[in-house]
Amino acid sequence: MHAELSIDRRPWTQVDRAGAGAADPLGVDGVKTTYVRNEEIYGEGEPSAFVYRVLSGVARTYRILADGRRQISEFFLPGDVFGLEAGIDHSLSAEAVSDCVLVAIRRSHLAERAGRDNGTAHKLWSLTLHHLGRSEEHMLLLGRKNAAERVAWFLLDMAKRIPAQGQVDLPMSRQDIADYLGLTIETVSRTMTQLQDDDLIALPSCRRVMLSDRTGLADLAA
Amino acid sequence: MHAELSIDRRPWTQVDRAGAGAADPLGVDGVKTTYVRNEEIYGEGEPSAFVYRVLSGVARTYRILADGRRQISEFFLPGDVFGLEAGIDHSLSAEAVSDCVLVAIRRSHLAERAGRDNGTAHKLWSLTLHHLGRSEEHMLLLGRKNAAERVAWFLLDMAKRIPAQGQVDLPMSRQDIADYLGLTIETVSRTMTQLQDDDLIALPSCRRVMLSDRTGLADLAA
DNA sequence: CGTCTCATTGACACCCTTCAAACGAAGTGG
C-alpha cells in the first residue's frame, strides 16, 4: 500500500476531547450529533450538505426501489466516513443501524479546505477510492456468489472490521444483513444455521458469531 | 450538479491532434496505444502504473473467481477514464471489448500534477465519485432486480451513453452483458426475446436494439 | 460452400424466495 493512500481508521472517539466544534482528522470543524436506532441521517434526494464520520455505533447507506426492495450499499463503523457523493443531492439514504454518534462536517468547508490544502484533497480522494474498491468487491459478491459464499465473506469482513478476537458481535439485524448481501432474511438465517452445522461457526446468540474455522470460511468466501 | 463536479465526457478523439505525447484533458501527457478485441490492458495484481482514457472503442474492467465466474464492473466508452484504484496494485483486470485506442497516462505524473494543481486533483476526485455513484446503482441492480429489470436498465443506460437516436448498437457480446448484469448468457438472450415479444424493443440483429417503448422500458428498469 | 463463433431455444434441475407458523428474547403491566 502506498503510505499516502492509506486511510486513518482509528476510532476518532479515542482522541476526541472538545465535543462540538472540534476538528476531525480531515482537518475541518464538525458538529457532534447523536442518532437513535433506525433514525434517518439523510434521505435520497436531499441536498448533500454534510460529510459524516462515525464516532460510535454503526450507520448504513442504502437505495430503495418503488416497491420497497432495499439494497444496503455499505455499513459504516467507528472511524469510517460517509456522505461523499458526486451530485449536490444525495443519491443514497443513510440511517443509524444502532444508536450512534456522528461528526457532521459541512461539505462546503471541506471543499474550501481541500482547495487550499492538498493533504485534505488527497485524503478525500483516497477515501473515495477506498469506497470504490469495496463496492467493486461487493458487486462481485452480489453478481456471482451463492448464499454460503456471501455470508462467509460477510462474517470475515465484519471480523476484520470489528476489533475483537475469535468472535464477532454483529451490530445489525438479519434483515440488514440480507439487504446488504442481496438475499432474504430467511436465506441468511438458514445459511448461518448451515455454517454452524458444518462447524465453520458457532452461534451462542443470534448476534454473536464465533468463527471456529476461519480457513474454511475463507475458502468458502473465495 | 455542481459545475465544479461535472465531468468532461467529450470523446477526446475530437480534439486529438498530436498523437503520442499530447496532453489529455486531465492536463498530463499520455501515450496513445491500440488494443485489439479481447486483449488484456492490465491484470489483477499488476502494479497500477497508468490511468487510461478511451479514445475509441470500448473497454471492460472485471474481477474473476477461482472457478472462472466473472463479474464485469464497468464498460468504458469513448471519453471515459478508468484505472484509478486505491492500492499500488490493480484489484481489477481490464480488457478491450472491441478494438480500441487508449491514452495511457502515467499515474505518477498525474499524482505529481494533482499535488501542484487543485483543478486536476479535483477532476480526479470527481471522476472517482462518479464511478462510485454508478457502482452503487449497479449494486442495487445486482442485489435486488430481476432479469427483465436488469436488461431494461442496461439498454437504457447504453442508449444514454452511446450517441444515436432511437436505436443502440451494442458494442459487447451477450456474454459480456451477462457478466455485467450478474446473469447467464441464456437468461440475457431469453429476456431480450421476451422484451421484443412485449413490444418494448425490436432486434433487427443481435447487436442492434431499437427502443420502441422507452417509457415501458423505464418503468421496468425502475 | 464449409467452418467457426456467437446467439437462440428447449427441457429440466436447483437454489433461493415466498408464505406460514413456531420459537425466543426483551420489555411492560398486573
Add this chain to the structure above:
DNA sequence: CCACTTCGTTTGAAGGGTGTCAATGAGACG
C-alpha cells in the same frame, strides 16, 4: 414474579426464476 405483548429469528413446505446442459440457428469469413 409471572402472564402478556412485541419484535426479531428460525424452521418448514411449496413454488418460481434463473442456471445448467444440450441442440439448433444465424452471421462472418475464407
